Amino acid sequence: MGTKKIIAICQSGGEFRTGDDGSLVYDGGEAYAVDVDHETRLDDLKQELAEMFQYSVDSMLIKYFLPGHRRTLISVSREKDLQRMVHFCEDSDQVEVFIVNGGMVAANAPEMSGSRSNMISISEAPVLPDTPLVTAQADDTIDIEMDMANQLNTDKTICLTKDEKNPTVAMQWQNTITGVNQRFSSFPEFRDALHKYSIAHGFTYKFKKNDSQRVSVVCKAEGCQWRIWASKVASTQLICIKKMVGIHTCEGTTLKAEHRAGRGWVGSIIKEKLKLSPNYKPRDIVADIEREYGVQLNYSQAWRAKGLAREQLHGSHKEAYSQLPFFCNKIIETNPGSVAKLTTKEDSSFHRLFVSFHASISGFERGCRPLIFLDSTPLNSKYQGVLLTATAADGDDGIFPVAFAIVDDETNDNWHYFILELRSAVSTSQQITFIANFQNGLKETLCEIYGGGCYHGYCLHYLAEKLNIDLKEPFSYEARRLMVQDLYAAATASKLDAFERCTESLKAISPEAYNWVIRSEPDHWANAFFAGSRYNHISSNFGQPFYGWLSDANELPITQIIDALRGKMMDLYYKRRVDSSQWETRLTPSMEEKLKSETAKAHSLQVSLLDAGTFEVRSESVDIVNVDHWDCSCKGWQITGLPCCHAIAVILGLGRDPYDFCSRYLTAESYHLTYSESISPVPNVEKPVTIESQEVEILVTPPPTRCPASRKKRKHGGSSDIIKRTLQCSNCKGLGHNKKTCRMAQEDNEEASEPVLLLTDVPREEELTDSFAV
Structure with a gap:
C-alpha cells in the first residue's frame, strides 16, 4: 500500500460555512489536483503548492478532514502528519486538502489554536478500554502510532485538537520559544519571541529580572510554575535560554494583561496594513487585533500604536x-x-x-x-x-x-x-x-x-459662505438657496443690466441680502465690473x-x-507632456471644443458694418464687435480668451481665421511650453543634517504643539455645499426651532393646564347682566 497514489484536491481562497448537521463545507476559491503517496515529502509538496497558489512556503498551512468526519480540521505540519493523511485516506483514493496562507482561516471555521493549558485533548473519539488517555505538552512532539489507529473500528476516529481559545493567526507563533539552549541574536529578539509565544498560548507573564545580562520571566498567574531563564553567552552577543519550566500549573483562564497590548508589539503587527492603508483607523485596529490575536486594546493604545508604526515606516516627525x-x-x-x-x-x-x-x-x-x-x-x-x-x-x-x-x-x-x-x-x-x-x-x-x-x-465660494453666515433672519433653506443662486448669477453676468436684474431678484427675497451684496465690493467679484482677466474662473x-x-x-x-x-x-508634468505630444490641433482639446461650439452658433447671426473695424451683430440681442481691439459688448471674448459667437461671425465674414484671435495661452504650443521642464527626484530625504558650508550645525526643532479650539477641514465644494437646511417647526411652521421648543405650543399647553373654575369664581347673575348691558 506504500506506493499507492491518492489524488489530493487542493483548495484555497474560499471560506468555510457550517451546515445544519454541524459539518463544514468549503465554498469558493481555486482548486488543483496533486498526486500524493507514502513516498511524498512534505517539503516537496509545500513547494509545489506554494507555486500553485503564490504563497510563501514558511507561512503556508496545510489542513484536511478525516474520512467521514467533516467537523474538525487536521493540520499537516510534519512528515508523519503527511504519512498519516495518506494512510487514513488511501481507501477513499482522494482527499480534500485546504491551503491557508499566513495562518489565516475563515472566521466561522472552528480552527485549532494554541492552548493555555498546554494539553492535547481527545474529542469525538471513543476511548478503547485498553487505550489510555493521550496527553502531552503543547510544545512537545506527539506521535500517534499507526497501530493505535488500526485498533479502532471504521466508525471510531481519534481527532487530536487543541483548546480553541486563541485566534488561529497566532498559531504561527506557537514555537517561537522551543526550550533550553534556544539562541537569539539579542535581548529585543528574545523579548519579541516571548511576547508572541505568550499570545499564541494564551497566558501573560512578568519579568523577575530584565537587564542587559539576564532575563528571568514567570507566569503572571499566582503560584504557576511556568518560567524561563535566559542570559548572554560568555564573550558573545548571543542570548541563550538556560532553564525553562514549560508546564503551566495555573487554572487555564486567559488573563487580560494590558502589557500584552504594548504599542511596540501592536505597531509591529499593523505596520504592513498601515503601509497599504494609510487611513487605517484606530477603531479598526482595535477590532482587528481582538479578532486575530484575542488581545483587547482601548482606543488610546491603538492610536499610540498607529503613531509608532507610522514612525517605523516613515521615520520620526521630530527628526x-x-x-x-x-x-x-x-x-x-x-x-x-x-x-x-x-x-x-x-x-x-x-x-x-x-x-x-x-x-x-x-x-x-x-x-x-x-x-x-x-x-x-x-x-x-x-x-x-x-x-x-x-x-x-x-x-x-x-x-x-x-x-x-x-x-x-x-x-x-x-x-x-x-x-x-x-x-x-x-x-x-x-x-x-x-x-x-x-x-x-x-x-x-x-x-x-x-x-x-x-x-x-x-x-465667490467664500463670498457666498459669508453671505449665508451674515444673514440674521431665519430664512428657509429654499430662500437661502435662491439667494446664493442669485449671487452666482450676478457674479457671472457680463453686462450691467443683467447684474442689476440678478440683484433685484435677490432684493425681492431679502432687502438685507441685497444691501449686503451692494456693500461687498462687486468690482472685486462681478464680471460686469471686474477689470482683471479671470478666464471664467470665479473661485x-x-x-x-x-x-x-x-x-x-x-x-x-x-x-x-x-x-x-x-x-x-x-x-503630473510627465504625463501631460507625453499626452500632449500626440495632439494635432492648434488649441488644447477643451478649448478646441469650445471654439467649435461658438463657431456653430455664429452661422445664424447677421453682421452689419458700422465703421472701420466695428460691426453690429444681431441675434436675440444686438452686440457690437471691434475686431482690432478683440472686444465684444457681450464680454465673452474678454472673459474667456476665445472669440465669442458674435466675434466669430464677424471674423468669418472678413475671411479671417478664428484661431488667429484666440489667446496664446490657450494654444497647444503654450501648453507644451508649460510642461517642457521636468521635476527631478530628491534622494536621501532621511539623511541627517551635514552642511559643510556652515561652521555651526543648523538644528531645527518642531513648532510648539497646541490644541486649537477648532481645526475644521476646509471645504472646497460648490455652491450647493454652502446652504444647510434650516430647522422648521411642525406646529407653527416657523423657522429656527422645532415643536419641542415652540412658544406657541408651550402657550397651548399652559392654557390646557389652567385650573378648573370653582363655584366661587363664577360671576353672579347680576354681574353677568351688567356686563352685557348696553
Whole structure:
C-alpha cells in the first residue's frame, strides 16, 4: 500500500460555512489536483503548492478532514502528519486538502489554536478500554502510532485538537520559544519571541529580572510554575535560554494583561496594513487585533500604536524637522533654479518653509495665463501646521501648481511672507490676477506687495459662505438657496443690466441680502465690473485636486509631505507632456471644443458694418464687435480668451481665421511650453543634517504643539455645499426651532393646564347682566 497514489484536491481562497448537521463545507476559491503517496515529502509538496497558489512556503498551512468526519480540521505540519493523511485516506483514493496562507482561516471555521493549558485533548473519539488517555505538552512532539489507529473500528476516529481559545493567526507563533539552549541574536529578539509565544498560548507573564545580562520571566498567574531563564553567552552577543519550566500549573483562564497590548508589539503587527492603508483607523485596529490575536486594546493604545508604526515606516516627525536644512539644499541641488527657503523662530523652532520648483516657475512664466489661485488647508500631521498654495490654470484648464508653503499657522504675517516669496520667485511682465478670499490680510498684502500690478478677484465660494453666515433672519433653506443662486448669477453676468436684474431678484427675497451684496465690493467679484482677466474662473477652490494629493501624505513627517507633493507634481508634468505630444490641433482639446461650439452658433447671426473695424451683430440681442481691439459688448471674448459667437461671425465674414484671435495661452504650443521642464527626484530625504558650508550645525526643532479650539477641514465644494437646511417647526411652521421648543405650543399647553373654575369664581347673575348691558 506504500506506493499507492491518492489524488489530493487542493483548495484555497474560499471560506468555510457550517451546515445544519454541524459539518463544514468549503465554498469558493481555486482548486488543483496533486498526486500524493507514502513516498511524498512534505517539503516537496509545500513547494509545489506554494507555486500553485503564490504563497510563501514558511507561512503556508496545510489542513484536511478525516474520512467521514467533516467537523474538525487536521493540520499537516510534519512528515508523519503527511504519512498519516495518506494512510487514513488511501481507501477513499482522494482527499480534500485546504491551503491557508499566513495562518489565516475563515472566521466561522472552528480552527485549532494554541492552548493555555498546554494539553492535547481527545474529542469525538471513543476511548478503547485498553487505550489510555493521550496527553502531552503543547510544545512537545506527539506521535500517534499507526497501530493505535488500526485498533479502532471504521466508525471510531481519534481527532487530536487543541483548546480553541486563541485566534488561529497566532498559531504561527506557537514555537517561537522551543526550550533550553534556544539562541537569539539579542535581548529585543528574545523579548519579541516571548511576547508572541505568550499570545499564541494564551497566558501573560512578568519579568523577575530584565537587564542587559539576564532575563528571568514567570507566569503572571499566582503560584504557576511556568518560567524561563535566559542570559548572554560568555564573550558573545548571543542570548541563550538556560532553564525553562514549560508546564503551566495555573487554572487555564486567559488573563487580560494590558502589557500584552504594548504599542511596540501592536505597531509591529499593523505596520504592513498601515503601509497599504494609510487611513487605517484606530477603531479598526482595535477590532482587528481582538479578532486575530484575542488581545483587547482601548482606543488610546491603538492610536499610540498607529503613531509608532507610522514612525517605523516613515521615520520620526521630530527628526524630520532637523533634516529640513539638508532637504532644502537637496531640492536646489537636484532641481537647479528652484526656491526652497526655511525660516525658524528665535528658539530654532520651525516657523515656515517656501518651495517652488524650477519646472513650476518656468512653466508658469512661459505658458500659463497670468492667473493665480491662493488657498490654504490644514495639515493633520503630529505638529499640525497649514499648507498655503499658489496654483495656476494651464491652457487646457488643468491645475498647475506654482508654489506652496508649510507654515505653523494661518496668520496675516505668514500670508505676507508667502506672497512676498512668490513675487520674488515668479516674475512676469503681465499684470497678475489673483483669486482669493480677503481674510488674513490678503487684500492689504496684495496691494502692498504688487501695488497696481495685480488684480484681486474675491473667491465667490467664500463670498457666498459669508453671505449665508451674515444673514440674521431665519430664512428657509429654499430662500437661502435662491439667494446664493442669485449671487452666482450676478457674479457671472457680463453686462450691467443683467447684474442689476440678478440683484433685484435677490432684493425681492431679502432687502438685507441685497444691501449686503451692494456693500461687498462687486468690482472685486462681478464680471460686469471686474477689470482683471479671470478666464471664467470665479473661485479659489480651483486648486482642489492639489489637496487631494495630501490625503495619503497628510499625517507624514514634514519632509515626506513635501516629497510626496513633489512626486505628484513630477508625475503630473510627465504625463501631460507625453499626452500632449500626440495632439494635432492648434488649441488644447477643451478649448478646441469650445471654439467649435461658438463657431456653430455664429452661422445664424447677421453682421452689419458700422465703421472701420466695428460691426453690429444681431441675434436675440444686438452686440457690437471691434475686431482690432478683440472686444465684444457681450464680454465673452474678454472673459474667456476665445472669440465669442458674435466675434466669430464677424471674423468669418472678413475671411479671417478664428484661431488667429484666440489667446496664446490657450494654444497647444503654450501648453507644451508649460510642461517642457521636468521635476527631478530628491534622494536621501532621511539623511541627517551635514552642511559643510556652515561652521555651526543648523538644528531645527518642531513648532510648539497646541490644541486649537477648532481645526475644521476646509471645504472646497460648490455652491450647493454652502446652504444647510434650516430647522422648521411642525406646529407653527416657523423657522429656527422645532415643536419641542415652540412658544406657541408651550402657550397651548399652559392654557390646557389652567385650573378648573370653582363655584366661587363664577360671576353672579347680576354681574353677568351688567356686563352685557348696553
